[in-house]
Amino acid sequence: MFNLILFGPPGSGKGTQSQNILDTYKLHHISTGDLLREEVKKESTLGLEAKKYMDQGLLVPDEVVIGMISGKIDENPEARGFIFDGFPRTTEQASALDKLLEFKGTEIDLMLSLEVPEAELVKRLLHRGVTSGRSDDNEEVITKRIKEYHTKTAVVADHYNTQSKLVNLKGDGDIETTFRLIKKEIDKYLQPA
Ligand code: B4P
Numbered sequence: 001m002f003n004l005i006l007f008g009p010p011g012s013g014k015g016t017q018s019q020n021i022l023d024t025y026k027l028h029h030i031s032t033g034d035l036l037r038e039e040v041k042k043e044s045t046l047g048l049e050a051k052k053y054m055d056q057g058l059l060v061p062d063e064v065v066i067g068m069i070s071g072k073i074d075e076n077p078e079a080r081g082f083i084f085d086g087f088p089r090t091t092e093q094a095s096a097l098d099k100l101l102e103f104k105g106t107e108i109d110l111m112l113s114l115e116v117p118e119a120e121l122v123k124r125l126l127h128r129g130v131t132s133g134r135s136d137d138n139e140e141v142i143t144k145r146i147k148e149y150h151t152k153t154a155v156v157a158d159h160y161n162t163q164s165k166l167v168n169l170k171g172d173g174d175i176e177t178t179f180r181l182i183k184k185e186i187d188k189y190l191q192p193a
Contacts, residue, residue: 002186004081004112005088005112006021006086007157008115012121013116015085018031022083024183026080028079030069030073031086032068049064055135056144057143065093069100110185110186113169114178115168116171122146125142126138126142
C-alpha cells in the first residue's frame with residue numbers, strides 16, 4: 001500500500017493534481033474539503049456544523065474531520081493506497097492519521113507540498129469563485145483561509161519532515177508542469193497502474 005499526503009495552501013492545486021494522480025496511479029482519493037461540502041449539501045447535522053466554519057474561512061474542528069476520515073479508510077480495504085487531499089491540516093489531525101494508519105498496519109509514505117506565491121493563490125481562488133459558486137471563494141474569506149493555513153496548517157509539514165517524508169515542489173507552473181514534478185516523485189515508490 002502507498003499512502004500520499006498532498007499538501008499546500010488553499011488554491012495550491014491539491015484537488016486539481018489529486019485528479020491527475022488518481023487517473024495515473026489508481027489510488028483512492030480522500031478529500032476532506034469534498035467530503036465536508038457533500039455534508040453541507042445534504043444539510044446533515046455534521047454539514048450544518050461544518051458550514052459555520054467553512055463560510056468564515058476557518059478550519060472545521062478536528063474531531064469532526066478525524067471521524068470522517070476513519071470511516072473512509074475502512075470502506076476501502078482493497079485500495080492500492082490513498083491520496084489524502086487537504087488532510088491533515090493540524091498537528092492533532094496528523095497524529096490521529098498516523099495512529100489510524102498504524103492500527104491498520106500501514107503508514108504515510110510521502111508528503112508532497114505544493115509551494116505557490118500568495119498573489120497567485122488569491123488570483124486562482126477568485127477565478128474559481130466565479131465558476132464554482134463556492135461560498136468560501138471571495139476575497140475576505142480567502143485571506144482568512146490563507147491566515148489559517150499559516151497559523152495552524154503549515155506546521156504539519158514539520159511533522160512529516162522529522163519523519164523524512166516531506167518533499168517540497170514548485171506549484172506555480174501550469175497544471176501539466178506541476179504534475180510532471182509530482183509524477184517524478186511518486187514514480188520512486190510506485191509505477192502507474
Ligand atoms: P479544500 O476543499 O481542501 O480546498 P482548497 O484548499 O481551497 O483548494 P485546493 O488546494 O484543493 O485547490 P484547487 O486544486 O481546487 O478546503 C476548503 C475548506 O474546507 C477549508 O477552508 C476548511 O474550512 C474545510 N476543510 C477541509 N479540510 C479540512 C480539514 N482537514 N480540517 C479542517 N477543515 C477542513 O485549485 C484552486 C484553483 O486553482 C482551481 O480553480 C484550479 O483550476 C486552479 N489551479 C490549480 N492548479 C493550477 C495551476 N497549476 N495553474 C493555474 N490554475 C490552477
